Amino acid sequence: EPEVTQTPSHQVTQMGQEVILRCVPISNHLYFYWYRQILGQKVEFLVSFYNNEISEKSEIFDDQFSVERPDGSNFTLKIRSTKLEDSAMYFCASSEAGARATDTQYFGPGTRLTVL
Amino acid sequence: GNSVTQMEGPVTLSEEAFLTINCTYTATGYPSLFWYVQYPGEGLQLLLKATKADDKGSNKGFEATYRKETTSFHLEKGSVQVSDSAVYFCALNSGYSTLTFGKGTMLLVSP
Numbered sequence: 001e002p003e004v005t006q007t008p009s010h011q012v013t014q015m016g017q018e019v020i021l022r023c024v025p026i027s028n029h030l031y032f033y034w035y036r037q038i039l040g041q042k043v044e045f046l047v048s049f050y051n052n053e054i055s056e057k058s059e060i061f062d063d064q065f066s067v068e069r070p071d072g073s074n075f076t077l078k079i080r081s082t083k084l085e086d087s088a089m090y091f092c093a094s095s096e097a098g099a100r101a102t103d104t105q106y107f108g109p110g111t112r113l114t115v116l
Numbered sequence: 117g118n119s120v121t122q123m124e125g126p127v128t129l130s131e132e133a134f135l136t137i138n139c140t141y142t143a144t145g146y147p148s149l150f151w152y153v154q155y156p157g158e159g160l161q162l163l164l165k166a167t168k169a170d171d172k173g174s175n176k177g178f179e180a181t182y183r184k185e186t187t188s189f190h191l192e193k194g195s196v197q198v199s200d201s202a203v204y205f206c207a208l209n210s211g212y213s214t215l216t217f218g219k220g221t222m223l224l225v226s227p
Binding site for chain 2: 035048056093100103104105106108
């Protein structure tokens with residue numbers, strides 16, 4: 001069964017450094033998402049991406065964050081200058097379609113980001 | 117805005133016990149409702165979903181019914197197994213391509 005993959009599984013970085021989290025969505029899916037979960041808190045939406053542009057973003061997704069689909073298979077989340085509070089589990093997801101409430105999003109296993 | 121409230125965990129049960137995990141929601145419009153499960157060390161997997169009032173989603177012995185009148189989507193299973201130990205997330209999508217999640221409920225099943 002096709003699945004969303006993410007690399008690395010765990011990333012440790014120093015405060016102020018740039019990190020890039022990578023995701024390979026399911027191949028025929030058109031919508032891509034990033035979510036994060038700070039330890040002990042809810043899973044929170046960051047951004048959705050369709051047709052090579054951001055379709056929605058949350059208040060969390062400020063100028064420090066960016067997303068890109070650099071080729072036909074990868075989807076990346078970049079954090080330009082990491083802060084301690086960016087430490088979280090980051091989940092990538094994809095869906096076949098995306099603008100409807102009924103569409104199912106399929107999640108990857110997550111990347112645990114630790115900012116020291 | 118949208119929100120999902122789940123019962124606090126952990127829920128600790130013996131094998132073959134009946135499971136209920138409560139979930140209530142607040143949403144604009146007509147949301148779809150989802151239960152995701154996260155097994156240790158793995159990502160979020162869709163367990164079941166319901167897209168309109170009175171729909172029942174079911175999978176792997178788990179069921180949940182979309183109750184618009186009580187804004188609820190409680191997860192139930194008649195007889196849990198040790199392998200069901202995981203964190204369960206209730207979520208909704210009201211049509212803006214974003215999922216709103218509850219905090220998750222950890223289920224621990226002992227033999």
